[in-house]
Amino acid sequence: MASKKIGEVILDVQNISLSFGGVKALTDISFNVREHEIRAIIGPNGAGKSSMLNCINGVYQPQQGSITFRGQTFKHMNSRQVAEMGVARTFQNLALFKGMSVLDNIMTGRNLQMKTNVFQQAWRFGAAEREETAQREKVERIIDFLEIQAYRKTPVGRLPYGLQKRVDLGRALAMEPQVLLLDEPMAGMNVEEKQDMCRFILDVNDEFGTTIVLIEHDMGVVMDISDRVVVLDYGKKIGDGAPDEVRANEDVIRAYLGTSH
Numbered sequence: 274m275a276s277k278k279i280g281e282v283i284l285d286v287q288n289i290s291l292s293f294g295g296v297k298a299l300t301d302i303s304f305n306v307r308e309h310e311i312r313a314i315i316g317p318n319g320a321g322k323s324s325m326l327n328c329i330n331g332v333y334q335p336q337q338g339s340i341t342f343r344g345q346t347f348k349h350m351n352s353r354q355v356a357e358m359g360v361a362r363t364f365q366n367l368a369l370f371k372g373m374s375v376l377d378n379i380m381t382g383r384n385l386q387m388k389t390n391v392f393q394q395a396w397r398f399g400a401a402e403r404e405e406t407a408q409r410e411k412v413e414r415i416i417d418f419l420e421i422q423a424y425r426k427t428p429v430g431r432l433p434y435g436l437q438k439r440v441d442l443g444r445a446l447a448m449e450p451q452v453l454l455l456d457e458p459m460a461g462m463n464v465e466e467k468q469d470m471c472r473f474i475l476d477v478n479d480e481f482g483t484t485i486v487l488i489e490h491d492m493g494v495v496m497d498i499s500d501r502v503v504v505l506d507y508g509k510k511i512g513d514g515a516p517d518e519v520r521a522n523e524d525v526i527r528a529y530l531g532t533s534h
C-alpha cells in the first residue's frame with residue numbers, strides 16, 4: 274500500500290444533511306476522497322452509510338450541503354449525470370437480473386458507453402454490429418479479470434451468493450468508472466469469498482487506478498485495505514483518518530462497544 278500514489282481530492286462532500294420526515298439520516302457530514310485511494314465508510318447499522326452513497330450517486334437529494342466532483346460543485350446529483358462523470362456503484366442488496374446470464378448482466382453496465390441507438394441495435398447493421406462486438410470484448414476482459422469465465426452463460430440466480438456479488442462488481446466495472454462506490458461488497462460472505470473479494474478490490478484499485486469508496490462492517494478488512502476511514506454514528510461523523518488513528522479514537526470505540534459489530 275505504501276508504494277501507491279494518492280492524488281488530489283477528486284470528490285469533496287461538504288456539510289451534507291439529509292432527513293426523511295423526522296429521521297435525520299445524515300447531519301452536516303463533510304469528508305473528501307483523494308484520487309486512487311481506498312476510502313472506507315464505517316459505522317453501526319443505521320449510521321447513514323448507504324444514505325451517504327445514495328447522496329453521492331444522486332439517488333437521494335440532501336436538504337443541505339454540496340458535493341464537488343473534479344472541481345464541479347453540485348447541490349443535487351442526478352443519477353445519469355453521476356454515471357457519465359465516471360462514478361459507478363454496487364448495492365448492499367444485489368440489483369442484478371437473476372434470470373439473465375453473467376455475461377448479459379455485466380453487459381448492462383456498458384449501456385452508457387453504447388453510442389448507437391436502439392433502432393440500429395435492433396437491426397444489428399454495420400456500426401451497431403461492430404460496436405456490439407467491441408462491447409462484448411470489454412465485457413469478456415472483465416469476466417477474465419474476475420475469474421468467472423466458467424459461469425459466463427449461467428443465469429446469475431443460480432450462482433452462490435459470493436459469486437453474485439462478484440458479478441455485481443463486474444457490472445459496475447463495465448462502466449469503466451473513475452470512482453467506484455461499494456456498499457458492503459463482502460456482506461454475507463464466508464472467509465474465502467471475502468479474501469477473493471478483497472483481492473479483486475485491491476487489484477481494481479492497483480491495476481486500473483480506480484478510486485474506491487467502500488462501506489464495510491468487517492473491521493479486519495477495513496483496517497487492512499483502506500487508506501483512510503470515515504466513521505459515522507447516528508448520522509454524524511465521529512471519526513476521520515488513517516486506520517490506526519480511527520481505531521484509537523475514543524468516540525469510535527464507544528460507538529462500536531454499544532453495538533453488535
Ligand SMILES: Nc1ncnc2c1ncn2[C@@H]1O[C@H](COP(=O)(O)OP(=O)(O)OP(=O)(O)O)[C@@H](O)[C@H]1O
Nearest residue numbers: 293296297298316317318319320321322323324325
Ligand atoms: N428511503 C428511506 N426512507 C426513510 N428512512 C430512510 C431511508 N433510507 C434510509 N433511511 C433511514 O436513514 C437512517 C440511515 O440509514 P442507512 O441505510 O443509510 O444506514 P446504514 O449505515 O447504511 O445501515 P446498515 O449498516 O444497516 O446498512 C436509518 O435510520 C434509516 O432507517
Ligand SMILES: [Mg+2]
Nearest residue numbers: 322323324365
Ligand atoms: Mg447500508
